[in-house]
Amino acid sequence: xxxxxxxxxxxxxxxxxxxxxxxxxxxxxxxxxxxxxxxxxxxxxxxxxxxxxxxxxxxxxxxxxxxxxxxxxxxxxxxxxxxxxxxxxxxxxxxxxxxxxxxxxxxxxxxxxxxxxxxxxxxxxxxxxxxxxxxxxxxxxxxxxxxxxxxxxxxxxxxxxxxxxxxxxxxxxxxxxxxxxxxxxxxxxxxxxxxxxxxxxxxxxxxxxxxxxxxxxxxxxxxxxxxxxxxxxxxxxxxxxxxxxxxxxxxx
Amino acid sequence: xxxxxxxxxxxxxxxxxxxxxxxxxxxxxxxxxxxxxxxxxxxxxxxxxxxxxxxxxxxxxxxxxxxxxxxxxxxxxxxxxxxxxxxxxxxxxxxxxxxxxxxxxxxxxxxxxxxxxxxxxxxxxxxxxxxxxxxxxxxxxxxxxxxxxxxxxxxxxxxxxxxxxxxxxxxxxxxxxxxxxxxxxxxxxxxxxxxxxxxxxxxxxxxxxxxxxxxxxxxxxxxxxxxxxxxxxxxxxxxxxxxxxxxxxxxxxxxxxxxxxxxxxxxxxxxxxxxxxxxxxxxxxxxxxxxxxxxxxxxxxxxxxxxxxxxxxxxxxxxxxxxxxxxxxxxxxxxxxxxxxxxxxxxxxxxxxxxxxxxxxxxxxxxxxxxxxxxxxxxxxxxxxxxxxxxxxxxxxxxxxxxxxxxxxxxxxxxxxxxxxxxxxxx
Numbered sequence: 001x002x003x004x005x006x007x008x009x010x011x012x013x014x015x016x017x018x019x020x021x022x023x024x025x026x027x028x029x030x031x032x033x034x035x036x037x038x039x040x041x042x043x044x045x046x047x048x049x050x051x052x053x054x055x056x057x058x059x060x061x062x063x064x065x066x067x068x069x070x071x072x073x074x075x076x077x078x079x080x081x082x083x084x085x086x087x088x089x090x091x092x093x094x095x096x097x098x099x100x101x102x103x104x105x106x107x108x109x110x111x112x113x114x115x116x117x118x119x120x121x122x123x124x125x126x127x128x129x130x131x132x133x134x135x136x137x138x139x140x141x142x143x144x145x146x147x148x149x150x151x152x153x154x155x156x157x158x159x160x161x162x163x164x165x166x167x168x169x170x171x172x173x174x175x176x177x178x179x180x181x182x183x184x185x186x187x188x189x190x191x192x193x194x195x196x197x198x199x200x201x202x203x204x205x206x207x208x209x210x211x212x213x214x215x216x217x218x219x220x221x222x223x224x225x226x227x228x229x230x231x232x233x234x235x236x237x238x239x240x241x242x243x244x245x246x247x248x249x250x251x252x
Numbered sequence: 253x254x255x256x257x258x259x260x261x262x263x264x265x266x267x268x269x270x271x272x273x274x275x276x277x278x279x280x281x282x283x284x285x286x287x288x289x290x291x292x293x294x295x296x297x298x299x300x301x302x303x304x305x306x307x308x309x310x311x312x313x314x315x316x317x318x319x320x321x322x323x324x325x326x327x328x329x330x331x332x333x334x335x336x337x338x339x340x341x342x343x344x345x346x347x348x349x350x351x352x353x354x355x356x357x358x359x360x361x362x363x364x365x366x367x368x369x370x371x372x373x374x375x376x377x378x379x380x381x382x383x384x385x386x387x388x389x390x391x392x393x394x395x396x397x398x399x400x401x402x403x404x405x406x407x408x409x410x411x412x413x414x415x416x417x418x419x420x421x422x423x424x425x426x427x428x429x430x431x432x433x434x435x436x437x438x439x440x441x442x443x444x445x446x447x448x449x450x451x452x453x454x455x456x457x458x459x460x461x462x463x464x465x466x467x468x469x470x471x472x473x474x475x476x477x478x479x480x481x482x483x484x485x486x487x488x489x490x491x492x493x494x495x496x497x498x499x500x501x502x503x504x505x506x507x508x509x510x511x512x513x514x515x516x517x518x519x520x521x522x523x524x525x526x527x528x529x530x531x532x533x534x535x536x537x538x539x540x541x542x543x544x545x546x547x548x549x550x551x552x553x554x555x556x557x558x559x560x561x562x563x564x565x566x567x568x569x570x571x572x573x574x575x576x577x578x579x580x581x582x583x584x585x586x587x588x589x590x591x592x593x594x595x596x597x598x599x600x601x602x603x604x605x606x607x608x609x610x611x612x613x614x615x616x617x618x619x620x621x622x623x624x625x626x627x628x629x630x631x632x633x634x635x636x637x638x639x640x641x642x643x644x645x646x647x648x649x650x651x652x653x654x655x656x657x658x659x660x661x662x663x664x665x666x667x668x669x670x671x672x673x674x675x676x677x678x679x
Contacts, residue, residue, distance in 0.1 A: 062301070066301060102307050
């Protein structure tokens with residue numbers, strides 16, 4: 001006899017697998033064709049959350065979140081550069097020392113978070129997700145074609161907690177990450193890639209942690225096609241040319 | 253013997269009174285903490301680094317100086333070596349403030365922007381400081397550890413809430429009603445003992461009780477659960493009723509927060525909280541009726557309303573508010589606008605809101621013809637009103653008068669689309 005709890009878990013797993021299959025590509029048709037594929041990408045600091053689940057409580061590993069978050073970005077930079085993209089890592093020091101950049105980053109991140117609340121993988125192809133002017137201002141300020149946003153969650157569980165979770169439910173160990181690309185010319189969401197890594201219960205060494213981070217970065221980038229600058233449709237035209245055109249029309 | 257006993261009783265009574273008075277004024281006894289609780293303290297310290305790594309710390313010197321000056325003026329001396337009072341501002345338009353067990357107090361820009369004067373800031377900080385002084389983070393952590401279930405309830409918090417422990421999550425999202433009440437009660441006394449007006453305390457709750465959007469809060473905080481805030485406004489009003497009124501401190505407050513207020517209105521426009529944006533922008537225009545920038549900001553806020561009609565949140569039930577939140581989560585802003593424009597009411601509201609925006613921009617230009625921002629706003633309004641020629645003219649004026657504007661690429665791309673449209677019309 002299968003209990004209600006087991007049935008719920010199996011159903012959730014089926015939905016999760018179904019969703020994963022539907023979102024397998026995780027990028028728009030225009031990105032795939034190259035029309036909106038960027039030449040240059042700015043990687044913003046990853047929003048990383050690493051925690052240790054104990055039997056009674058969960059401990060937030062804040063310093064580790066910052067450190068492994070930076071490592072994640074280094075890994076993503078290497079992998080994307082390997083695919084031919086011109087990548088710049090925009091780290092916290094750079095952002096915090098440029099007031100305008102900080103304003104653009106914080107605004108763009110809020111717009112991104114709002115977009116991801118509404119995001120459903122199946123609807124990405126409809127091109128309904130747009131981060132608005134904040135994305136375009138940020139991309140223009142950084143001089144890039146696209147901005148990359150990422151999140152990473154990693155939970156380590158003590159062995160005792162893993163047993164308790166198996167019996168009565170609760171937090172389990174695991175790692176997941178998300179990498180999204182937003183077009184700098186239009187503010188459109190072009191790519192959302194999900195990465196997961198299996199984390200076994202118990203304390204982890206630094207080397208093991210680095211391994212999980214590397215796995216997540218790899219899973220977030222492996223499906224992405226390489227850079228193809230020849231296919232990108234340039235939206236920006238020469239300012240003077242456009243102004244001359246429109247002024248001539250307005251005089252008529 | 254009897255005398256000695258009476259003396260002892262008197263001494264005990266006197267010491268209890270002194271203790272009660274000290275506690276009432278925000279001075280508490282020391283609370284030793286164990287190794288596990290030290291972790292909370294370390295985590296609290298680390299959060300500053302995390303916020304810095306996420307570029308969320310708002311470092312505008314005038315604002316920081318204001319918050320730190322008021323905070324340090326009303327805080328009690330630290331009762332424990334793990335408490336070190338410090339005050340930070342987070343770049344976040346949501347109205348929230350929180351205190352961590354190590355004495356670090358954070359206030360969101362969205363909270364500061366709604367306050368009217370230094371006394372209201374003092375009231376807010378007095379409340380938060382009393383969470384620290386009363387060791388509420390530690391008390392709550394001890395209670396939570398006894399209730400495993402709490403970790404399941406609080407585990408689902410989104411945003412950066414996921415990076416912190418349960419003990420700190422309660423510090424950020426609200427303590428128990430009893431601890432919140434205690435902080436309110438003590439805040440009133442702290443204000444009474446200070447140079448600030450204690451009557452500012454219920455005003456803070458009144459300000460926060462205003463629900464402009466009619467949305468059920470996605471992540472409820474102690475500052476955003478409105479029925480509770482209204483009840484607390486009433487309780488604290490009764491608490492301060494007999495306390496003296498004092499002159500309010502506005503002079504240093506207003507210039508320090510001016511830029512931040514404008515920035516917060518822009519944040520609300522961007523984040524699609526247009527009713528809040530209009531309300532705050534209107535209050536700014538009321539305060540600075542001759543400031544063209546504030547008037548243009550009101551234009552931005554009206555434009556942000558899209559096809560939404562004014563609402564009266566008092567008429568909405570919690571179910572309505574949940575429904576509004578669901579709509580917001582399910583549909584993008586463009587989808588919601590398109591749906592509203594399919595209705596007669598939506599089209600009428602759209603026309604009215606755009607007219608309000610246009611009037612504000614025109615008014616700002618009349619006040620200061622050298623101020624170019626309204627041209628961009630007018631271009632956007634005319635584009636939405638399908639007046640391509642007027643929109644193009646406004647955008648051309650904007651890019652010519654502000655050749656180095658950061659948003660020039662955006663305006664130029666719009667001009668390119670308008671050029672194609674005008675060419676089509678002329679053929």
